[in-house]
Amino acid sequence: MIDVAKAAGVGLGTVSRVVNGGAGVREQTASRVRAAIDQLGFQRNEVARALRPGKKSSSLALVLGDLTNPFYATIAKAALEVAGQDGFAVVLGSVDEDPEGEKRAIQELIGRQVAGLMIVPDQGDHSYLAGAGIPVVFVDRPAHGIDADIVTVDNQGGGRLATEHLLGQGHRRIAILLAPSYHTTGRRLRGYRLAHRGAGMEVDESLVVQLPEGTAEAAEKATRELMHRPDPPTGLFASTNFVAEGVLRALREVDSQPAVVGFDDFRMADMLPTPVTVVASDTAELGRIAARLLLDRASGTDDRAPQRIVLPCALIQRGSGERPPT
Amino acid sequence: MIDVAKAAGVGLGTVSRVVNGGAGVREQTASRVRAAIDQLGFQRNEVARALRPGKKSSSLALVLGDLTNPFYATIAKAALEVAGQDGFAVVLGSVDEDPEGEKRAIQELIGRQVAGLMIVPDQGDHSYLAGAGIPVVFVDRPAHGIDADIVTVDNQGGGRLATEHLLGQGHRRIAILLAPSYHTTGRRLRGYRLAHRGAGMEVDESLVVQLPEGTAEAAEKATRELMHRPDPPTGLFASTNFVAEGVLRALREVDSQPAVVGFDDFRMADMLPTPVTVVASDTAELGRIAARLLLDRASGTDDRAPQRIVLPCALIQRGSGERPPT
Numbered sequence: 001m002i003d004v005a006k007a008a009g010v011g012l013g014t015v016s017r018v019v020n021g022g023a024g025v026r027e028q029t030a031s032r033v034r035a036a037i038d039q040l041g042f043q044r045n046e047v048a049r050a051l052r053p054g055k056k057s058s059s060l061a062l063v064l065g066d067l068t069n070p071f072y073a074t075i076a077k078a079a080l081e082v083a084g085q086d087g088f089a090v091v092l093g094s095v096d097e098d099p100e101g102e103k104r105a106i107q108e109l110i111g112r113q114v115a116g117l118m119i120v121p122d123q124g125d126h127s128y129l130a131g132a133g134i135p136v137v138f139v140d141r142p143a144h145g146i147d148a149d150i151v152t153v154d155n156q157g158g159g160r161l162a163t164e165h166l167l168g169q170g171h172r173r174i175a176i177l178l179a180p181s182y183h184t185t186g187r188r189l190r191g192y193r194l195a196h197r198g199a200g201m202e203v204d205e206s207l208v209v210q211l212p213e214g215t216a217e218a219a220e221k222a223t224r225e226l227m228h229r230p231d232p233p234t235g236l237f238a239s240t241n242f243v244a245e246g247v248l249r250a251l252r253e254v255d256s257q258p259a260v261v262g263f264d265d266f267r268m269a270d271m272l273p274t275p276v277t278v279v280a281s282d283t284a285e286l287g288r289i290a291a292r293l294l295l296d297r298a299s300g301t302d303d304r305a306p307q308r309i310v311l312p313c314a315l316i317q318r319g320s321g322e323r324p325p326t
Numbered sequence: 327m328i329d330v331a332k333a334a335g336v337g338l339g340t341v342s343r344v345v346n347g348g349a350g351v352r353e354q355t356a357s358r359v360r361a362a363i364d365q366l367g368f369q370r371n372e373v374a375r376a377l378r379p380g381k382k383s384s385s386l387a388l389v390l391g392d393l394t395n396p397f398y399a400t401i402a403k404a405a406l407e408v409a410g411q412d413g414f415a416v417v418l419g420s421v422d423e424d425p426e427g428e429k430r431a432i433q434e435l436i437g438r439q440v441a442g443l444m445i446v447p448d449q450g451d452h453s454y455l456a457g458a459g460i461p462v463v464f465v466d467r468p469a470h471g472i473d474a475d476i477v478t479v480d481n482q483g484g485g486r487l488a489t490e491h492l493l494g495q496g497h498r499r500i501a502i503l504l505a506p507s508y509h510t511t512g513r514r515l516r517g518y519r520l521a522h523r524g525a526g527m528e529v530d531e532s533l534v535v536q537l538p539e540g541t542a543e544a545a546e547k548a549t550r551e552l553m554h555r556p557d558p559p560t561g562l563f564a565s566t567n568f569v570a571e572g573v574l575r576a577l578r579e580v581d582s583q584p585a586v587v588g589f590d591d592f593r594m595a596d597m598l599p600t601p602v603t604v605v606a607s608d609t610a611e612l613g614r615i616a617a618r619l620l621l622d623r624a625s626g627t628d629d630r631a632p633q634r635i636v637l638p639c640a641l642i643q644r645g646s647g648e649r650p651p652t
Binding site for chain 1: 420
């Protein structure tokens, strides 16, 4: 706005008055200021914001995983929309399964003077964020070493729902395929165990499959191995959308068709030869709630103690999860 | 870095020397500076960058459409990776089919002092960017009113390839479903016309379907109408991934199964009941090339005249495009 004042040949206060309605400024002066604003390509609200005292940053930082995973893309899109409504830009950092890279990315973003951080955290200690001096909201997973807002889905409830659904169809050998030990899949596994316990059943630990990585390829390989065992499972619980994809790829080459329930919905799930049953939450809502909370923390309108918001999961029955045991 | 110098009780030059290797600084002083850097949460390269004279911004702005469209998500991911390698953050703006919203978003991003702009432009005049004072690279579509770098795919060649493939299978009534008149789909239509001309055929204009919007829903409705005509097409060219999805949804309820070729590959395309034939380019490469070019422009290492880079398209045959005419 210094540039605007200089171009218009007026003081900063005059620019401010024009931006805020023009009271007490002669029309000739005001139009000169507006022309300068137009010429310099500044938006009215951008100038207004820059002039507002104590308003240092109007960017949020968002750090999350692989954007080509629709789960993260949906969160990013929702956060952008909510931030945009408040005139905030979003600076993006994307780091996948690399705690050191994540720390570096976050520190660089803090160095860029953002008003708040929204993070889908990797594992590891996030206590270094306590001194960041800006609000932090964790999405999808909690973080360690810091007491901050968390917005997640009910992973345990969803895992239980998926498993109970398979048990309810009469399945007694249900495998669970787990992407690397993030908080989320750990909770989903806990739900799987609770469902078994609720049905008075022991979990066959050989059916709890920890994948080396959360890719479709790893899940495909593991599923092939599972289905070639002498006692293959009759039901499969795929703990993420990418895992579900890998499971379905492997099952194309297998004679017996086990029931499959995925976690998180995905595009085309209803278009596959056997439409895919999933347990899912509202991922866009997850992003919206987190962004709204962060903006309210950043503006100071929300000064409650750190919140823990948990979104429910629902079962979407489409066919693959309703196959009977063979 | 002023904070670092203050905390360590040394001058800026000393901080700079420590950051750059520590030559000529006593070890005791250097360790005090490093402790201050650690304490203040700054990364070594972040401080170094801030100290480098004339280096004002290390953020790029990226403005593109709906992030839940894998096409845009792939570009964003690639741009983030390339920018990250150079220590640049990416500020994201997402505006879909709203030229005014786009202009506002871009001007706000420029006001945030980014080092360069990477834009998947909407229609309309972008001459206002000529005075932005920062390099601009357009991705996927050219812009009007400004002479700047453009990185696109060979839309016309791809459209021709898709249509020639259908003609080669003996199809004579091939419909094309076009998302709203963006540059890209216009070029794909031109390719469709050229393929017909090359085969010595007239285009039946009633088979050139302009969709009111680029959604799967709009494409589904239009396909249903097409297939219920007395003389339905035997081949369909879907001009985008979302259009292809809508086409396939509509065809689930239709007896005759026309051949289908899509433009841009999509996840699960090979998993559908009839795997989907597409014409596709390397979308990640599109994003990488654009980001690299923008960084080189921003750093001044590339001062050539504006470039126009066009990536080729290839046909991926999977089944849906190889159905014979009925």
